[in-house]
Amino acid sequence: xNPRLPPGLYIVATPIGNLSDLSQRAAATLAGCDVIxxxxxxxxxxxxxxxxxxxxxxxxxxxxxxxxxPDLIARMRTEAVALVSxxxxxxxxxxxxxxxxxxxxxxxxxxxxxGASAAMAALTLAGLPTDRFLFLGFLPSxxxxxxxxxxxxxxxxxxxxxxxxxxxxxxxxxxxAEGLGPREAAVAREITKKFEETVTGTLAELADxxxxxxxxxxxxxxxxxxxxxxxxxxxxxxxALREAMTRLTPSRAAAEVAERLGVPRRQVYExxxxxx
Numbered sequence: 001x002n003p004r005l006p007p008g009l010y011i012v013a014t015p016i017g018n019l020s021d022l023s024q025r026a027a028a029t030l031a032g033c034d035v036i037x038x039x040x041x042x043x044x045x046x047x048x049x050x051x052x053x054x055x056x057x058x059x060x061x062x063x064x065x066x067x068x069x070p071d072l073i074a075r076m077r078t079e080a081v082a083l084v085s086x087x088x089x090x091x092x093x094x095x096x097x098x099x100x101x102x103x104x105x106x107x108x109x110x111x112x113x114x115g116a117s118a119a120m121a122a123l124t125l126a127g128l129p130t131d132r133f134l135f136l137g138f139l140p141s142x143x144x145x146x147x148x149x150x151x152x153x154x155x156x157x158x159x160x161x162x163x164x165x166x167x168x169x170x171x172x173x174x175x176x177a178e179g180l181g182p183r184e185a186a187v188a189r190e191i192t193k194k195f196e197e198t199v200t201g202t203l204a205e206l207a208d209x210x211x212x213x214x215x216x217x218x219x220x221x222x223x224x225x226x227x228x229x230x231x232x233x234x235x236x237x238x239x240a241l242r243e244a245m246t247r248l249t250p251s252r253a254a255a256e257v258a259e260r261l262g263v264p265r266r267q268v269y270e271x272x273x274x275x276x
Contacts, residue, residue: 005032005080009103011096012082013089013115016218017193019050026113027051034079037072037099043086055082060099069099076108087218089117093137093163118191119161122220125198126159126186129225133159139172146172150179160223169219170211176223177203184224190217232261241272250276 010029015021030036031053037060038044044057060068060083075081083090083099090096103110123130134156140146153160164172169187176185180203187206188198195217199206203223240261244253254269261268 003032005029005034006109007076007078007080008109008111009076009100010080010082011090011100011110011112012084013113013117014044014047014084014087016087016116016118016121016191017196019047021116021192022047022051023113023115026115027053029113030055030082030084032080033082035075036082036084037068038084039086039094044084047084060096062094065098069102072099073102073106073108076103076106087116087118089115092117092119092135116192118163118218118220121191122186122188122198122222123159123161125188125191126222127200128159128184128186128222130159132157132225133161136160136162138163139175141168143171143175146175147179150175154180155226157225159225160221162221162223164219164221166214166216166219169214169221170207172221173203173207173210176221177207180223180226183226186222187215187219188222189215189219191220193217232263237261237263237268237271238275241268241275245272245275 010033012026012029014026030048031051033055035056035058036044038057039061041057041059048054058068058072060072072081083096085094085096091100100110119135123133134153136153139149139162162172182202182204184200185203185206186198186200187210190196199209201209237257240257241253244256247253248256250272251269254265254272257263258265258268
């Protein structure tokens with residue numbers, strides 16, 4: 001028999017495909033909690049069967065979260081409540097953060113049991129820079145909103161990580177190619193499952209590949225950061241300095257122009273002194 005857990009909220013990461021990836025700590029937490037808040041009871045029931053446990057489950061998802069949350073918070077004062085998603089780490093691209101926020105506001109202890117995440121797994125498979133990355137979740141489904149979302153992050157010097165569905169993959173890749181240019185990218189799907197696959201190429205190549213052949217399964221898109229920007233022309237630096245020096249001292253003007261154009265401050269300051 002599993003020992004009873006102290007009251008509070010337990011955020012439990014579950015496998016993204018292969019049930020053997022569930023950690024011993026996560027299994028013990030699920031088996032020892034009083035109730036599990038789940039996205040889909042059928043999915044979590046299979047996971048509980050895998051570890052030989054039976055626990056009460058309460059649906060908690062986009063459509064009922066606001067109604068269910070107060071009761072869950074109240075139960076956490078005397079019971080151990082586990083939060084799981086259908087796959088991976090809760091709160092990553094789902095509304096679970098509101099439960100954590102309200103639990104903390106109510107003085108309820110919050111514990112995380114880390115584990116699998118499709119975004120992190122895809123980063124390890126893509127062969128792209130991982131020192132700085134930005135998780136975008138799902139892009140908007142409508143073309144205009146999707147293009148705006150891509151334009152908003154186009155200049156960020158970081159690898160981009162996105163979730164997508166099979167039927168929308170071709171359109172998403174085409175929009176990314178149009179908005180970001182010929183960047184290297186990877187499409188990882190069915191990670192940890194039997195038919196795991198990672199396909200790499202430019203965004204345009206991947207868009208062509210999946211345009212008329214939408215794949216099945218859970219999908220992560222990983223996009224390389226932009227290349228190094230071109231250095232501004234000397235004439236552009238001088239013009240910017242002349243304008244700035246009508247408002248500021250040479251030192252402050254150089255600092256402003258250096259930051260705006262991405263040029264070493266010493267180089268700009270020397271030019272400002274020469275202009276003066």
